[in-house]
Structures are given as structure tokens and as C-alpha cells.
Amino acid sequence: MHTAPRDLARPPAAPRQGLRITPLGGIGEIGRNMTVFEHEGKLLVVDCGVLFPEDTQPGIDVILPDFTSIEGRLDDIEAIVLTHGHEDHIGGVPYLLKQRPDIPVVGSELTLAFLSAKLVEHGIKPVLARVEAGDRHTTGPFSLEFIAVNHSIPDGLAVAIRTAAGLVLHTGDFRMDQFPLDGRLTDLRAFGRLGEEGLDLLLVDSTNAEIPGFNISETELTSAIDQVFATTPGRVIVSSFASHVHRIQQTLDASHAHGRKVAFVGRSMVRNMRIARELGYLTVPRGLVIDYAKTRNLAPNKVTLICTGSQGEPMAALARMANETHEVRVSDGDTVLLASSLIPGNESAIYGIINKLTDLGANVVHKGNARVHVSGHASAGELVYCYNILRPRNVMPVHGEPKHLRANGALAERTGVPADNVLITRDGVVVDLVDGVARIVGQVEHDLVFVDGQTVGHVTENTLADRRQLSAAGVLTVLAFLKSGTAELAEPLEYLHRGSVHGQDSLDNASRAVEKALADATRNKTTSGEQLEEIIAKAVARSLARSSRREPMVIAVVLDA
Ligand SMILES: [Zn+2]
Ligand SMILES: [Zn+2]
DSSP states (O other): OEEOOSSOOOOOSOOSSSEEEEEEESBSBSSOOEEEEEETTEEEEEOOOOBOOOTTSTTOOEEEOOOHHHHTTGGGEEEEEOSOOOHHHHTTHHHHHTTOTTOEEEEOHHHHHHHHHHHHHTTOOOEEEEOOTTOEEEETTEEEEEEEEBOSSSSEEEEEEEETTEEEEEOOSOBOOSSOTTOOOOOHHHHHHHHHHOOSEEEEEOTBTTSOSOOOOGGGGHHHHHHHHHHOSSOEEEEEOTTOHHHHHHHHHHHHHTTOEEEEESHHHHHHHHHHHHTTSSOOOTTOBOOHHHHTTSOGGGEEEEEOOTTSOHHHHHHHHHTTOSSSOOOTTOEEEEESOOOTTOHHHHHHHHHHHHHTTOEEEOTTTSSOOOOSSOBHHHHHHHHHHHOOSEEEEESBOHHHHHHHHHHHHHTTOOGGGBEEOOTTEEEEEETTEEEEEEEOOOOOEEEETTEESOSOHHHHHHHHHHHHHOEEEEEEEEOTTSSOBSSOOEEEEESOOOOHHHHHHHHHHHHHHHHHHHHTTOOOHHHHHHHHHHHHHHHHHHHHOOOOEEEEEEEEO
């Protein structure tokens, strides 16, 4: 395995005959997937998604890939190709199209439908090119072939990219369910054909590379899901991603079989299920789906609710239900069916939510205690099959945290890919494919770009550090009335607290520290208000850190007495 060194210089000019590959998101994290391919001066973008924030990023809505390195080259972009309609693959598209609205967007029917609904909300009219599995589509110097893949959303596509520099396959997200609900398999025959042709580079989903063996099939979940609907005395509340059409189909079928009416709750769920139904991806028996308001008149055991959070993510709605701030009030006899994977890093938050829901009287059924969910990503066994069928010359694991990428790289090596040709990269690391050899050649800008309300990129790591400090220790404002034009106190300091707590002793110590600092300032003839504010704030912060081991944000305000 060849791991990108920590400090890489900017890359040289792109090779004339080669293909340059620059991931701008999705490598080192699960989310905001985006890869830029460059050939003959033209760019092709594959996916443009968002990453959802963690607890340590308070107030952030979503995180975007860093577009800095392509901002000056927007006119060179031939197309944005979307592998499937998950937020971590399409959520960033509105932000890229805001910079150049006429970039053609290429994708399957359902993917483009989900994207279009999102773009309407942003007021963008996109240029769309619809493709389906088996199609070929040429854009500039890139000749594309689309291949069916099975995933936790219908209509997923892998994309093969042919240029003068060789043949590349980007799998997108995929798994190899052999009995999927819609009968649409990952097209291993096409993979085999690409292997025969000679695959120069494989970019491959790493999410589940650490999990040994094979996923069970979607169809194997049916009996456990049915059991939930048969035995629950109250409502069944299903929490799912708003795009998981197959899981929602299963819960609709089970509801129908057990005489329950179904209401969709949450804007993105209502919207996506309307789209999926109109396009024929979701089959809804007549009269089964009703408005949420009407479920109030029915006996609880005649009701199913299917919900998401505001962004279409399941945990937000559940968290609000657990905290009793959601319109759906969970009560005795209800079953909450958690039809989603536990996203790495969020486990402890999720167990907290499960406990709160249990306290409210719900029976919580999830992946950990029943066969009600299966991941959408290929496990190690499935990946190994792919390597053996595709026989790639070079491999670049994508879509994963560092541990997932390395696990995937190790699988590639075990199947015989030379260690030097397995590249473990990061966001921003630039790879050139020249004469069948892929090499790391440099790196470009690769920051996290935070969306906070209407602002994009204004919130920085420093802002977040402030927010974390505020949430951990609150804020302490110090008012210092000074004799005009001096650094001498006219009155004792005044302290105003918000979310910070200090004993009188600590504050007395802090006041003494300030007096000392001001005496020094007087000696140094410092009289600028701004400088004095900084001196006072520093003295208070240091003193409190020493005396009470608390580090609130300290803001000093100097006033003329
Ligand atoms: Zn996906
Ligand atoms: Zn994904």
C-alpha cells in the first residue's frame, strides 16, 4: 500500500497524455463525496455531496467539498456525473451550480429527480442529461459507460471513464445483494467485460471493507420487519433515510398486510416518496397512505408513521421524538423501528436516543437486536469478488475513513494488486494516471467548508473552537472602568456571567491578577483601550484556569469612568 505523505507540495502541471484524479471529498471521511477527473485540459466531476456535522461542529448545517482548486476552472467542467441520489453524493450540487448553473448534470432517472427537487428549493434550473445502465455518453474527451449497481437507494450507477489515458471505473456506492427487492443486481458481467478490456484504475467504495464476509439480502429482512408490524400493540414508527425506497416499500407492504394506514412525516420524506411513487420506484396500494393529521382518529394499532429529520436523515427526527420536541409523541405500546445503519462516530448519541425512547415506553427495534436493516455497502467478501473479476492495475479506495481505506487497500493487495499500485490518499491529494501507472503527485486545497444558515465558508475552525468553548464553559464578561486616558481602575471590576460559574475566591484572585497586569501596563505606558481589553481578558482567563480549572470565554470591556 502506498499512503500519501502528510506534507505534499502543489502538483506539477497535469500530464499531457495522462488522466489526473483529484478527490475533493469522501476520502478520510464518510460523506461529501466528490472526485475531479482531468484530461486534455477538461474536467469531469463525479458526485458532489455533503457531509453531516458531528457534535464537535455545533450550529453547522452541512459540510461541503472544497471547490477552491476548481474555482478558476469552472468553464472547463464538461459535466457533473452523479452515481446515485444520496445526500453525500448530490447534496453539494446546488452549491457548485450556484457558481456556474449551466454545467450539465448526468445521472439516472431517480437520481436526477431527487436532485431536481432539491434544486427547485435553491431556485436553480439545471441542465440535465438522463442516462441508464448500459448507456454510453461522451462529453468532451471523456467517454462514459454506466453500469447498474445495487445499493440502499434504487437506480445506482457505477461509471466507467475511457480516455486516451486508459480505462477507469468509479464504483460509486454499491453492494452485491443477489436477491434485491427490485431484482436489479450489480452488473458483474459488465465488470467482467471491463476486466477483460484491461482496467487501469479502480476507485472503489470502502465503507464496509472492515466487515468480513457478505451482507445478507434485503429480502431476508422481510420476516423480521413483518413480525414488528404483527406484534406491536401501538403505532409502528419507522425512522429511515428519506431515500431508502426499498426499506420504505417493505414497511408499506407490512403495514398493508396488517391493516395499518401509513403517514409520511417530514418534508423530505413526503417529497421523495411522492417522486419515487410517480416514477414507479415505489408501489403504494390505493388508500394506504393518509395524512398524519388523520392518523389521530385511528386506533394506534392501525397506524404506521414513516419519518426522517429535516435533511432527510433519520436520527434528527428520532432525537426530537426522544426529547419530546417532535409533533410525533412516542408513548407506551409504540414500536420505533430504526431502519438505518449507525453512522460511525454517532454511536453513543444513538444509544442515548434509544434509551430515552425506551423510557417513554417504546420498544425500539434496530439492527443491533433484530434483522431489520442491512447496509448498502459491500463487505470484504463482496469487495474481494470485485477485485478478482475486475483485475485492476491500480486501486484507489474511496468513500471511507482512513481505517476503511486501509482495510480496502489490504483486500486489493490480497487479490494480487501490487502494493505500489494501491494508493491510500486523502481529500485534495492529486493522482496522475500515465501509461497505466497511477502515482501521487501533490495536493491542492482541501478544507472543510461549513454551511451555516445562509453562509457558506464563513464559519472557520476558529469559530467552531469558540462555540465549543462557549458550550463547555460559557462566557464571562469583565467590565473595567478606568480613569480616562490611563490604565488605572476607577472602580472595582464587574463580572457578568452567562453559562459560566465561579466562586468569589476565584473572582477575587482574577481581580488581583488584573490589578497587577494593569500596573505593568501603566509602567509600559499602554493606554489603548483595545490593548488593555486584551491584557485584562488574558489575566482573568489565566487566573481562572489556575484557580478553578475553568476556561470560559473571557471578554473584557474597558469603559471611561
Ligand atoms: Zn449511497
Ligand atoms: Zn455514499
